[in-house]
Amino acid sequence: MTKGSPFAxxxxxxVTLSCSAPQPTPPDADVEARIDALLGQMTLEEKVGQxxxxxxxxxxxxxxxxxxxxxxxxxxxxxxxxxxMLNVLGAEATRAAQKEAVEGSRLGIPLIFGYDVIxxxxxxxxxxxxxxxxxxxxxxxxxxxVAATEAAAAGVHWTFAPMVDICRxxxxxxxxxxxxxxxxxxxxxxxxxxxxxxxxxxxxxxSIAACAKHYAAYGLAEGGRDYNTVDISEQTLRNVVLPPFHxxxxxxxxxxxxxxxxxxxxxxxxxxxxxxxxxKGEWGFEGFVVSDWGSIxxxxxxxxxxxxxxxxxxxxxAGSDMDMEAQAYVSHLVELVESGRVEEARVDDAVxxxxxxxxxxxxxxxxxxxxxxxxEKALLLTEEHLAAARDVARKSIVLLKNExxxxxxxxxxxxxxxxxxxxxKNAALGSWxxxxxxxxxxxxxxxxQAAVGSDATVLHAEGVPLIAGTQDFGAxxxxxxxxxxxxxxxxDAARRADVVVLALGExxxxxxxxxxxxxxxxxxxxxxxxxxxxxxxxxxVVVLTAGRPLVITHVAGSAPAILNAWLLGSEAGHAIADVLxxxxxxxxxxxxxxxxxxxxxxxxxxxxxxxxxxxxGNVFSSRYxxxxxxxxxxxxxxxxxxxxxxxxxxxxxxxxxxxxSVEVTATxxxxxxxxxxxVVQLYVRDLVGSVTRPVKELKGFRRVTLExxxxxxxxxxxxxxxxxxxxxxxxxxxxxxDFVAFVGPNSRDxxxxxxxxx
Ligand code: BGC
Numbered sequence: 001m002t003k004g005s006p007f008a009x010x011x012x013x014x015v016t017l018s019c020s021a022p023q024p025t026p027p028d029a030d031v032e033a034r035i036d037a038l039l040g041q042m043t044l045e046e047k048v049g050q051x052x053x054x055x056x057x058x059x060x061x062x063x064x065x066x067x068x069x070x071x072x073x074x075x076x077x078x079x080x081x082x083x084x085m086l087n088v089l090g091a092e093a094t095r096a097a098q099k100e101a102v103e104g105s106r107l108g109i110p111l112i113f114g115y116d117v118i119x120x121x122x123x124x125x126x127x128x129x130x131x132x133x134x135x136x137x138x139x140x141x142x143x144x145x146v147a148a149t150e151a152a153a154a155g156v157h158w159t160f161a162p163m164v165d166i167c168r169x170x171x172x173x174x175x176x177x178x179x180x181x182x183x184x185x186x187x188x189x190x191x192x193x194x195x196x197x198x199x200x201x202x203x204x205x206x207s208i209a210a211c212a213k214h215y216a217a218y219g220l221a222e223g224g225r226d227y228n229t230v231d232i233s234e235q236t237l238r239n240v241v242l243p244p245f246h247x248x249x250x251x252x253x254x255x256x257x258x259x260x261x262x263x264x265x266x267x268x269x270x271x272x273x274x275x276x277x278x279x280k281g282e283w284g285f286e287g288f289v290v291s292d293w294g295s296i297x298x299x300x301x302x303x304x305x306x307x308x309x310x311x312x313x314x315x316x317x318a319g320s321d322m323d324m325e326a327q328a329y330v331s332h333l334v335e336l337v338e339s340g341r342v343e344e345a346r347v348d349d350a351v352x353x354x355x356x357x358x359x360x361x362x363x364x365x366x367x368x369x370x371x372x373x374x375x376e377k378a379l380l381l382t383e384e385h386l387a388a389a390r391d392v393a394r395k396s397i398v399l400l401k402n403e404x405x406x407x408x409x410x411x412x413x414x415x416x417x418x419x420x421x422x423x424x425k426n427a428a429l430g431s432w433x434x435x436x437x438x439x440x441x442x443x444x445x446x447x448x449q450a451a452v453g454s455d456a457t458v459l460h461a462e463g464v465p466l467i468a469g470t471q472d473f474g475a476x477x478x479x480x481x482x483x484x485x486x487x488x489x490x491x492d493a494a495r496r497a498d499v500v501v502l503a504l505g506e507x508x509x510x511x512x513x514x515x516x517x518x519x520x521x522x523x524x525x526x527x528x529x530x531x532x533x534x535x536x537x538x539x540x541v542v543v544l545t546a547g548r549p550l551v552i553t554h555v556a557g558s559a560p561a562i563l564n565a566w567l568l569g570s571e572a573g574h575a576i577a578d579v580l581x582x583x584x585x586x587x588x589x590x591x592x593x594x595x596x597x598x599x600x601x602x603x604x605x606x607x608x609x610x611x612x613x614x615x616x617g618n619v620f621s622s623r624y625x626x627x628x629x630x631x632x633x634x635x636x637x638x639x640x641x642x643x644x645x646x647x648x649x650x651x652x653x654x655x656x657x658x659x660x661s662v663e664v665t666a667t668x669x670x671x672x673x674x675x676x677x678x679v680v681q682l683y684v685r686d687l688v689g690s691v692t693r694p695v696k697e698l699k700g701f702r703r704v705t706l707e708x709x710x711x712x713x714x715x716x717x718x719x720x721x722x723x724x725x726x727x728x729x730x731x732x733x734x735x736x737x738d739f740v741a742f743v744g745p746n747s748r749d750x751x752x753x754x755x756x757x758x
Pocket of ligand 1: 086116160213292293513
């Protein structure tokens, strides 16, 4: 599978946040009339063409079979048999391909160009899981805005983002692409990203169409293995998986992408329930659904279709409107309609949806409007874009441990920066790095050096090399490492230093698509390096680089300080240095639990109580006998260089009427000596339901900045709809009864107050 495309030129513009709601895609009467007129002119073959999406084939210089395939596809383009292309990048290339479609085909319907703009186009932001740790919706929206501005300037109309899959299994490599384990946080972030990509209106030149993916439940694959089976209840689907998708839909997302997995025996691509009943039925979605790469063809491997013809039939019936790279529609849909096996109305509906988005993007007014080399030259990788990337990167860092207040560091003395990720400029760019310039991230050594200038001596040693293959998209690493040749230099630097910053973790492509790992501890000799460094200098700050929560129980038990720095993008080294030296007081909170052991997975805070809740000392309760049930670091957890004290929550009333509300207020005080930002979190438990309910569910959060000694009352308003869930009767509603509200700095350390819904 080819995802890469030629590197394009870069561009950028001012970072502006749109306050107005993004434009959904309401059926506009004029547009619908134009679509009717167009549909009336189109042959069946041309209609099916709109439903066909190819990956880039403008480069005809490949080996013979490739060349032949590319030529055939070019012919399809000229014949109106292609509605969209992905991976065509740059003003010039998109203009050339668009010309073939617009000037070469009978009706001249413009192409829509899609691309995976996941965490930046040329300016790279933290991976989405990292950004989620900021809990800063404005910063996340700004990040998507920059990505859209750059991508749009390079001819891209449509991003395959945001990925909104809930994931409770850090073995799954694609956990890095989402917002973590929680549906409430996930829904807020999904909407923020849609707003960021789509801006005030899809017709604006710096807006691109967004795509909520992967619909649905792709993140709950058995064993955390990519592309694997999912078997979940309707309750879990509705209460856990769908909320972020629904939030994206309500924020006006233009498109959805379905997923590779099955749910309970039905592959999502062929799921009438997901696509026709819920998405287009219950939610009234007016945009279109694109399949995932080849997922229509994969219906054959799933064993629900005997051949590609039947696969096409199942997918179109289910509501998959556009076929990404399976060529099932372009090859078989005409014959399926002509033989009466598929109604032409199905095809018309899909084409109408696709044309709607093309109209909304202004492509019928000017098909070349995004393909402007001047804009492309002017708008990529600007100072402002880098500043936005640094802002969200430092907000994404989570301080996991700070024993004895070793952090923040002084900008003085001797600092040894050791480890495979100390001078590396690649890992922080992560997977799905758009058109990042290779090795362009600011390294940790560079960031620290820039922060301390000549005030401190900075030593550097790698200690252990990066594990071969973990930084390469196409490689399969073997994880056999026995090269200790770097140990002496590393230990020498550690001995000479006042403090060691030890950069450990995972390579750029150890997370992402097809990067599931059964073992998510530190690989290779990294643990050994930590032990040996600690033996010669106990002032060690571990900086973790990774796209997933790692199992770091032994690190937590030995190193005095740990910063979780994810894969932070272009400005990584500067952002980490900002936090190391206290120029930014860390405020990030975990969007996913850090397990103590892989054996605890799935481990998440919003679990059910069970009939035998874990009781210390009671063997016959739901617990492990060899370790606690609780993760090492819970959802919502993260420290600051200051301390915050919480009062117990106070309620405006002990009872809520169905149309009324209850205000939950806690007083939060900065009891330390530095100004700091705290993410105050509200959770709720529904004590008795028609189906069992989680022990806690996030219902609100607020970022609050407090001066030393300052207190603030932080209030949340709860209304009955906030307590709603998918009940035993299959309705989304709140059930009367007793509830508990919890407020605290994370999902574990909360104080509570009861209330009743009448
Ligand atoms: C991924 C999608 C992606 C698509 C196009 C697939 O393999 O699952 O997330 O958008 O490729 O690159």
